[in-house]
Amino acid sequence: AQKITQTQPGMFVQEKEAVTLDCTYDTSDPSYGLFWYKQPSSGEMIFLIYQGSYDQQNATEGRYSLNFQKARKSANLVISASQLGDSAMYFCAMREVNTNAGKSTFGDGTTLTVKP
Amino acid sequence: ETGVTQTPRHLVMGMTNKKSLKCEQHLGHNAMYWYKQSAKKPLELMFVYNFKEQTENNSVPSRFSPECPNSSHLFLHLHTLQPEDSALYLCASSHLQQNTEAFFGQGTRLTVV
Numbered sequence: 390a391q392k393i394t395q396t397q398p399g400m401f402v403q404e405k406e407a408v409t410l411d412c413t414y415d416t417s418d419p420s421y422g423l424f425w426y427k428q429p430s431s432g433e434m435i436f437l438i439y440q441g442s443y444d445q446q447n448a449t450e451g452r453y454s455l456n457f458q459k460a461r462k463s464a465n466l467v468i469s470a471s472q473l474g475d476s477a478m479y480f481c482a483m484r485e486v487n488t489n490a491g492k493s494t495f496g497d498g499t500t501l502t503v504k505p
Numbered sequence: 506e507t508g509v510t511q512t513p514r515h516l517v518m519g520m521t522n523k524k525s526l527k528c529e530q531h532l533g534h535n536a537m538y539w540y541k542q543s544a545k546k547p548l549e550l551m552f553v554y555n556f557k558e559q560t561e562n563n564s565v566p567s568r569f570s571p572e573c574p575n576s577s578h579l580f581l582h583l584h585t586l587q588p589e590d591s592a593l594y595l596c597a598s599s600h601l602q603q604n605t606e607a608f609f610g611q612g613t614r615l616t617v618v
Binding site for chain 1: 538542547548550553561593595597599604605606607608609610611612614
């Protein structure tokens, strides 16, 4: 079973609008971390935001926020006030503390295009 | 700048060549990883090193040979590659005991001709 599912291969958003990128995950480990990365066309993977499984509050980092719904096992990324520079591939990832040797498991990614 | 440096950034090599990719981190991390990212394919984990010991080899062909001389450096030695090995190779590091993010290098874009 896939551990990280990103159901949106591609998304479009108008500049200055908000967009939500979906991510669902599957784990039986009670302790895990969820991460979002941005990969521009240059190839580097840029860490955006982190949510721990025991965190009570949704994580926020500037224009990025993570809508964490633990019971539904979803960790959607919300980008507010989209900018042209947000056009990139976005990956959701998970690290399980007690299983999987602490490795990160990545989803297939969502390509976001911001339109002017 | 994430603290993980990969060299070279771009590499073109023939199928009979031998080359090496280098990754260096000075973040105090004790786990390092090689990932392969082919066009229109998901990120594939190739190798994992924890405390310099290889703990995972995800059925990677022997023409890829990793080396981790210490916890700060990771190499990927390449020999007799195939054109389908052309991809972006990403190195990452993390702290094994902490549930924090992995930091990635900028990648080496490899083309095998």
